[in-house]
Amino acid sequence: xxxxxxxxxxxxxxxxxxxxxxxxxxxxxxxxxxxxxxxxxxxxxxxxxxxxxxxxxxxxxxxxxxxxxxxxxxxxxxxxxxxxxxxxxxxxxxxxxxxxxxxxxxxxxxxxxxxxxxxxxxxxxxxxxxxxxxxxxxxxxxxxxxxxxxxxxxxxxxxxxxxxxxxxxxxxxxxxxxxxxxxxxxxxxxxxxxxxxxxxxxxxxxxxxxxxxxxxxxxxxxxxxxxxxxxxxxxxxxxxxxxxxxxxxxxxxxxxxxxxxxxxxxxxxxxxxxxxxxxxxxxxxxxxxxxxxxxxxxxxxxxxxxxxxxxxxxxxxxxxxxxxxxxxxxxxxxxxxxxxxxxxxxxxxxxxxxxxxxxxxxxxxxxxxxxxxxxxxxxxxxxxxxxxxxxxxxxxxxxxxxxxxxxxxxxxxxxxxxxxxxxxxxxxxxxxxxxxxxxxxxxxxxxxxxxxxxxxxxxxxxxxxxxxxxxxxxxxxxxxxxxxxxxxxxxxxxxxxxxxxxxxxxxxxxxxxxxxxxxxxxxxxxxxxxxxxxxxxxxxxxxxxxxxxxxxxxxxxxxxxxxxxxxxxxxxxxxxxxxxxxxxxxxxxxxxxxxxxxxxxxxxxxxxxxxxxxxxxxxxxxxxxxxxxxxxxxxxxxxxxxxxxxxxxxxxxxxxxxxxxxxxxxxxxxxxxxxxxxxxxxxxxxxxxxxxxxxxxxxxxxxxxxx
Ligand code: HDE
Numbered sequence: 001x002x003x004x005x006x007x008x009x010x011x012x013x014x015x016x017x018x019x020x021x022x023x024x025x026x027x028x029x030x031x032x033x034x035x036x037x038x039x040x041x042x043x044x045x046x047x048x049x050x051x052x053x054x055x056x057x058x059x060x061x062x063x064x065x066x067x068x069x070x071x072x073x074x075x076x077x078x079x080x081x082x083x084x085x086x087x088x089x090x091x092x093x094x095x096x097x098x099x100x101x102x103x104x105x106x107x108x109x110x111x112x113x114x115x116x117x118x119x120x121x122x123x124x125x126x127x128x129x130x131x132x133x134x135x136x137x138x139x140x141x142x143x144x145x146x147x148x149x150x151x152x153x154x155x156x157x158x159x160x161x162x163x164x165x166x167x168x169x170x171x172x173x174x175x176x177x178x179x180x181x182x183x184x185x186x187x188x189x190x191x192x193x194x195x196x197x198x199x200x201x202x203x204x205x206x207x208x209x210x211x212x213x214x215x216x217x218x219x220x221x222x223x224x225x226x227x228x229x230x231x232x233x234x235x236x237x238x239x240x241x242x243x244x245x246x247x248x249x250x251x252x253x254x255x256x257x258x259x260x261x262x263x264x265x266x267x268x269x270x271x272x273x274x275x276x277x278x279x280x281x282x283x284x285x286x287x288x289x290x291x292x293x294x295x296x297x298x299x300x301x302x303x304x305x306x307x308x309x310x311x312x313x314x315x316x317x318x319x320x321x322x323x324x325x326x327x328x329x330x331x332x333x334x335x336x337x338x339x340x341x342x343x344x345x346x347x348x349x350x351x352x353x354x355x356x357x358x359x360x361x362x363x364x365x366x367x368x369x370x371x372x373x374x375x376x377x378x379x380x381x382x383x384x385x386x387x388x389x390x391x392x393x394x395x396x397x398x399x400x401x402x403x404x405x406x407x408x409x410x411x412x413x414x415x416x417x418x419x420x421x422x423x424x425x426x427x428x429x430x431x432x433x434x435x436x437x438x439x440x441x442x443x444x445x446x447x448x449x450x451x452x453x454x455x456x457x458x459x460x461x462x463x464x465x466x467x468x469x470x471x472x473x474x475x476x477x478x479x480x481x482x483x484x485x486x487x488x489x490x491x492x493x494x495x496x497x498x499x500x501x502x503x504x505x506x507x508x509x510x511x512x513x514x515x516x517x518x519x520x521x522x523x524x525x526x527x528x529x530x531x532x533x534x535x536x537x538x539x540x541x542x543x544x545x546x547x548x549x550x551x552x553x554x555x556x557x558x559x560x561x562x563x564x565x566x567x568x569x570x571x572x573x574x575x576x577x578x579x580x581x582x583x584x585x586x587x588x589x590x591x592x593x594x595x596x597x598x599x600x601x602x603x604x605x606x607x608x609x610x611x612x613x614x615x616x617x618x619x620x621x622x623x624x625x626x627x628x629x630x631x632x633x634x635x636x637x638x639x640x641x642x643x644x645x646x647x648x649x650x651x652x653x654x655x656x657x658x659x660x661x662x663x664x665x666x667x668x669x670x671x672x673x674x675x676x677x678x679x680x681x682x683x684x685x686x687x688x689x690x691x692x693x694x695x696x697x698x699x700x701x702x703x704x705x706x707x
Contacts, residue, residue, distance in 0.1 A: 041067070041068050041071055042071055042075070043071075045068075047068055050068075053066050053069040054066035054069065081346070081381060081382065081383065082380060082381050083131060083132040083381075084126075084132075084377070084381065085177070085377065086128050086129070086177055087126035087127070087128055087143045087145075088126075088130065088131050088132040088134075089126055089127050089130050089131065089132050089133070089134050089136075089191075090124045090125060090126030090127075090143060090345060091124065091125050091126070091225065091277065091278040091281055091282075091345060092122055092123060092124035092125070092338060092344060092345040092348060093122070093123060093281060093285055093334040093336065093337060093338065094120065094121070094122050094334065094335070094336035094337075094338070095120075095121050095122070095123060095290075095332050095333050095334040095335055095336070096118050096119065096120055096121065096332060096333055096335065097111070097118070097119045097120075097121050097148060097295065097330060097331070097332035098116065098117070098118050098119075098330055098331060098332070099111065099112065099113075099114060099115050099116065099117050099119075099329060099330040100115060100116075100328075100329060100330045100331070101115065101327070101328070101329040101330065102114070102115050103238065103297070103299075103329060104240070104241075105240065106238040106240055106244075106246045106248075106299060107238035107239060107240055107246075107358040107359060108239065108240055108241045108357055108358035109150070109152065109155075109238070109356050109357060109358030109359050110150060110151050110152055110356075110358075111148055111150040111151075111152075111155065111356070112238070112329065112358065112359075113358075119148050119149065119150055119151075120148075120149045120396065121146055121147060121148045121149065121332060122146070122147045122149075122344070122348060122392065123144070123145065123146050123147075123332075123334060124143065124145045124345060124348055124350070125142055125143060125144060125145075125225040125228070125277070125281070126142065126143035126145070127140040127141070127142060127143070127191065128140050128141045128142075128143065128180070129177075129180045129181050129191055129192070129193065130190060130191025130192075131190065131191070134190055134191035134274075135191060135269075135270035135274035136269075136270070136273075136274060136275060136276045136277035136278060137221060137261070137266040137267075137269045137270045137274075137276060137277070138191035138192055138270070139192065139193065139194075139215070139220045139221055139263070139266065139480070139484075140191065140192075140193070140215075140220055141160050141161065141162050141215060141220060142160065142161040142162075142220075142222060142225070142228050143158075143159075143160055143161075144159045144160055144161050144228065144229075144230030144231070144252065145157070145158045145159065145348075145350045146158075146159070146230070146252075147348065147350060147354075147393075149395055149396045150356055151397060152356040152357055152358075152397075152434075153354075153356050153395050153397065154354050154356075154393075154395045155354060155355055155356045155359065156350045156351055156352065156354040156355075157230075157232050157250055158350045158351070158352050158370070158374070159230050159231050159232045159233055159250065159252075160230070160231060160233060161219060161222070161228040161229055161230060161231070162211065162214045162215070162219055162220075162231065163214075163229075163231035163233055163249075163251075163318050164210050164211050164214060164233065164315060164316050164317060164318055164461075165211055165233060165315045165316060165366060166202075166205070166207075166208040166211045166212075166316075167205065167207060167208065167315075167316075167366065168207050168314055168315060168316055168365065168366065168451065168455050169365045169366065169369070169451065170365060170366050170368065170369020170370060170372075170373070171369065172205070173369065173373070175201060176201065176205075176208075178197075179197045179198050179200065179201035179202075180193055180197075180198050180201075183195060183196070183197050193215070193484060194483065194484040194486075194487035194488070195487060195488065196488050196489055196490055196493060199484065199485060199488045199493050199494075199497060200488075200490070200493050202497070203493055203496040203497050203500065204496075206458040206459075206500065206525065206527070206528075207316050207455070207458050208316070208458075209458050209459055209462045209500055209503070209504065210316050210317070210458065210459075210461045210462040210465065211316060212462070212500075213462045213465045213466055213477065213504070214465065216476075216477045216480040216481050216484070217465075217469065217473060217476065217477050217480070217543070218260035218261075218473065218476050218543055219260065219543065221260050221261050221262075221263060221266040222258075222259070222260050222261070222277075223259040223260055223261050223616070224259075224276070224277050224280040224281065225277050225280070225281050225291075226254060226256055226280065226281065226284060226291040226553060227254055227256055227257065227258055227259040227260070228254060228258070229251065229252060229253055229254060229258065230250075230251070230252030230293065231249070231250065231251055231252070232249060232250030232251075233249075233315055233366075234249075234315055234362065234364045234366065234367040235247050235248070235249055235312045235313060235362050235364060236248050236249070236250065236359060236360065236361065236362060236367075237359070237360040237361065237362055237439055238297075238299070238358065238359060238360075239357075239358055239359070239360050239437075239439050240358070243437075243439075243440070245360070245439050245441075246299050246300070246301060247299070247300045247301065247302075247304075247305060247312060247362070248297050248298065248299055248300075248359075249297065249298040249319060249324075250295070250296075250297060251295070251296040251297070251298065251326045252293040252294070252295055252296075252332075253293060253294045253296060253326070253328075254291065254292075254293050255291070255292040255293065255294065255331070255548075256291065256292075256548055256552065256553045257546060257547040257548030257549070257550075258543040258546045258547060259543070259547060259693060260543055261613075261646070262645075262646045262647065262699075263476070263479065263480065263483065264642075264645065264646065265613045265642070265646045268611060268613045268642065269613045269614070272609075272610075272611045272613055272614060273614060276614070281334075282337060283582075284553070285334060285335065285336070285337050286337060287582070289553060289580070289582075290333045290334055290335040291333070291334050291553070292331055292332065292333045292334075293331060293332055294328045294330075294331045295328070295329055295330045295331060295332060296326035296327055296328045296329060297326065297327050297329055298319055298321070298324040298325070298326055298327070299324070299327065300312070300319070300324050304324070308323075309457075309460070309532070309535070310454070310457060310460075310461070311452060311454035311455055312362075313362055313363055313364045313365070313452075314364070314452075314454070314455045315364055315366040315367070316455075316458070316461075317461055318461065318541075320464070320535075320536075320538040320540070320541075321538060321540040322536070322538055322539075322540075326540075343390075343391070343392065344392045347382060347387075347390050347392055347393070348392045348393060349374075349378040349381070349382060349387050349388075349390075349393050350374060351371075351374035351375055351378065352367065352370040352371050352374050353371040353374065353375065355436075356436070357434070357435070357436045357437065360438065360439040361439075363441075363443075383407060383408075384406055384407035384408045385403075385406045385407075386406050386407060386408045386409055386410060389408070389409070389410035389411060399411075400428035401428065402417070402418050402419055402420055404418055415427065456528040456529045457528075457529040457531075457532070458503075458527065458528070458529070459500075459503040459504055459527055459529075459531040460529075460531050460532035460535055461535070462503075462504045463503075463504045463505055463531055463532075463533070463535070464535040464536075464537070464538065464541075465541050466504055466505050466508060467505070467537050468537040468538045468539065468540075468541040468542055469541070469542050469544075470542055470544045470545065472544065472696040472697075472699060473542055473543065473544055474508070475699070475705075475706070475707070477508065478508055478511040478512055478515065478705075479515075479705055481497070481501070481508075481512045481515075482511070482512050482515030482516060482705070485497055485498075485512065485516055486515075486516060491518075494516055494518065495518060495522035496522070496525065497512075498512055498513045498516070498518065498521070498522050499522045499523055499524055499525040500525045502521075502522075502524035502525070503524060503525060503527050503531050504531065509521070511707075515705060544696070547693060548691075549691050549692070550579070550691045551576075551579050551581045551616070551617075551687070551690040551691050551693070552579060552580040552581055553580065553581065554581050554582075554616035554617070554690070554693070555581065555582045555583065555584065555614070555615050555616055556572065556576050556581060556582075556583040556584075556615060556616065556617050556618065556619060556690070557583070557584055557586055557605075557610065557612055557614065557615030557617075557618045557619070557639075558572055558573075558583055558584070558585050558586065558601075558618070558619045558621060559586045559587070559607065559618065559619070559620045559621070559622065559630075559636075559639060560585055560586070560587050560592075560593045560595070560601050560621050560622060560626075561587065561588060561593050561622040561623055561625070561626025561627070561629070561630065562593045562594050562595075562623060562625075562626060563593075563594070563595070563596050563622075563623030563624075563625060563626060564593060564595050564596065564601070564621045564622050564623050564626060564653070564655075565595065565596050565621060565653055565655075566595035566596055566597040566599050566601075567597075567679070567680070568621050568653055568677050568679075568683060569585075569595060569601055569621050571680045571683040571684075572619055572621070572651070572677075572683055572686075572687070575683060575684065575687040576687065579687060579690075581690075584604040584605055584610065584614075584615070585601050585602060585603050585604050585605070586603065586604070586605045586606070586607055586610045586639075587601070587603040587605075587606070587607065588606070588607055588626075588629070588630070588633075588636075589603065589606060590603045590604075590605065590606040590609075591603055593626075596623070607630075607633070607635055607636050607639065608635050610639075611635070611638060611639060611642060612638075612639045612640070612642045612643040612646070612648065613642060613646065615643075615648075616648070616690070616693060617643075617648050617649040617650070617651075617690050617693075618639070618640070618643045618648060618649075618650055618651070619650070619651035619652070619677065619686070620640065620650065620651070620652040620653070620656040620659065620660070621651075621652075621653050621656065621677065622653065622655055622656050622659060623655055624655045624658075626655070626659075627655050627656050627657075627658050627659035628658070628659075630659045630662075631658060631659045631661075631662035631663070632662075636659070636663075637659075637662060637663040637664070638663075639663075640659070640660055640663035640664075640665065641663045641664045641665070644663075644664070644665055644669070644674070644698070644702070645702050646694075647673070647694040647695050647696050647697075647698045647699050647702075648673070648694060648695075649673045649674075649675065649686070649689055649690055649692070649694075649695060650665075650673065650674045650675065651675050651676075651677045651682075651683070651686040652674070652675070652676060652677060653676075653677050653678070654676070654678065660674075669701075671695065671697075671698055671701075672689075672695060673689075673695030673698055675689065
């Protein structure tokens with residue numbers, strides 16, 4: 001047994017030293033001295049005093065002559081740039097993609113053909129609706145935007161954690177986003193769709209119904225970025241060396257499996273740690289637990305596209321993996337934190353039209369619109385067409401062209417030629433062999449503002465999604481719809497939504513109608529195309545059918561008090577480390593607790609600052625006296641009762657039992673998820689069970705809305 005049960009939390013930050021110097025006139029100067037070089041202005045001029053501006057006399061006015069003061073305030077005044085109009089809150093990290101299977105038969109893109117090739121990349125996760133400072137656990141889609149720095153230029157896959165979208169035509173995007181964000185008169189609600197405007201728009205937009213099923217599922221309250229899938233959403237095209245095209249959809253699957261939290265938990269995480277997701281990613285990478293994703297493709301040809309039940313250009317549809325399996329072609333690992341959040345995560349500029357030779361677009365009208373929008377938005381946000389010179393956006397291969405000047409030009413291109421063709425030697429020229437060739441698809445047709453009839457079925461895949469879920473996931477969808485619509489003030493909007501649900505699943509519609517207390521069942525909304533009931537369930541669409549079955553990468557919260565049995569605490573710690581998971585010791589005092597053998601279990605958290613929503617499972621290991629004291633404390637009782645209510649596994653030693661009872665877990669509430677920890681054998685069994693992650697059956701006993 002080690003002397004101290006503690007986790008290495010890294011080296012403490014280097015502190016600056018404060019010194020006071022007396023100037024020539026007897027005045028006081030407060031000087032800080034750190035370990036780095038001399039502080040300078042932007043011009044490199046060494047700074048004498050950064051604590052006091054230049055004044056006339058000790059108590060006199062500040063002088064305009066103080067160029068350092070002037071520059072410092074000027075720069076500060078101009079620090080902000082516009083936040084992204086959507087996906088404002090995000091978090092990014094660097095990684096490396098490695099190809100394991102060549103797609104040479106389908107594409108000429110080096111990144112997809114050179115097996116073993118390691119391509120640097122940057123991934124930014126985000127929520128969509130909330131502002132930059134909103135909380136991480138908003139019920140929302142997560143952005144999954146990847147920039148690959150390939151040898152043939154930058155390739156951006158600007159995807160989401162959901163494979164479909166709300167709308168079919170980009171012209172509706174401003175309306176969708178206006179409706180989802182804060183209402184314009186009152187400026188709230190922040191980062192949530194539970195309000196009239198959003199559901200008003202949705203209820204009048206039947207094409208959004210498939211997406212509605214996804215956003216009302218637990219996909220929108222993920223446990224962390226490390227546990228979400230990524231999807232390119234649109235159908236793209238691969239083009240091989242002979243110019244032959246193959247349709248493709250891009251997928252990214254987390255090696256840690258999918259995982260989400262409970263809604264009541266999400267609400268509490270937002271209060272306890274609004275940075276829960278970004279902290280989780282930062283901590284994992286910082287500790288060397290690099291999250292990994294497999295990259296896969298669904299490949300298909302014109303024949304499949306022509307025979308598929310839906311239009312492959314319609315971004316409100318998936319192609320079920322049972323119909324076209326996802327072929328894994330490589331994987332990536334996020335292994336490097338940013339040095340600076342603003343310089344990298346904020347300034348990274350994704351553009352759907354950043355594409356490399358061998359990969360192409362299709363006529364998906366959403367994708368076509370996006371290809372216009374992203375370039376435009378970067379100019380607004382970053383302020384200059386030279387945003388491509390910012391290191392995070394620059395390709396790491398040479399850039400040769402005759403585009404010039406503009407705000408913040410960073411390249412001093414040499415030579416006389418700034419036009420093309422020219423007859424000067426050594427100037428760049430277009431390359432018919434290497435250059436990007438657009439796929440020569442045949443396009444004909446009348447000019448018209450239309451929506452293809454092949455886009456008209458809005459309910460069949462919504463139904464397919466719903467029936468593919470486990471019972472508890474279906475319950476969560478019903479709960480989420482009821483919650484969101486209960487925040488909608490207009491009853492007619494609630495009713496219209498239930499009218500749509502009748503086209504998806506009658507039981508779901510009834511659950512929501514009952515949950516809302518509607519007086520009678522509203523009429524079914526008339527569908528342009530009747531819902532197909534013959535589409536089979538697809539396991540890939542469920543979260544719970546795609547978990548890892550392991551506690552790896554998860555976090556156990558161990559609540560201890562003075563006098564707690566050291567043997568159990570140590571067995572938990574050893575087991576968790578062996579399972580490649582992490583743990584935190586929580587105690588009444590942040591310093592930790594002195595265990596029954598005199599060792600110190602070093603605390604990471606004080607109980608008041610660490611509700612159980614921050615952990616995947618909890619263990620309560622306390623002394624009899626500790627249990628008595630905790631039983632009087634509201635926060636400590638919440639720790640246990642929340643863990644129980646959120647269907648988490650709870651381990652406890654014998655002395656903890658009275659505390660559990662005080663927290664509302666009586667003998668009759670005990671289930672397979674509340675596990676006594678008498679000795680090492682029990683601890684091993686407990687740790688093994690944790691791989692199930694949650695005991696969802698319990699929810700049916702602790703929820704008023706349970707069937
Ligand atoms: Fe975006 N989207 N989007 N979007 N989107 C932006 O670009 C837009 C759509 C997505 O981490 C903006 O740089 C239009 C689908 C992500 O920096 C903007 C349409 C998907 C991110 C924009 C869509 C996405 C954005 C705002 C309808 C999933 C964050 C800031 C046609 C496949 C990227 C910016 C990051 C960001 C426009 C629909 C994903 C305004 C017009 C579908 C992950 O250009």
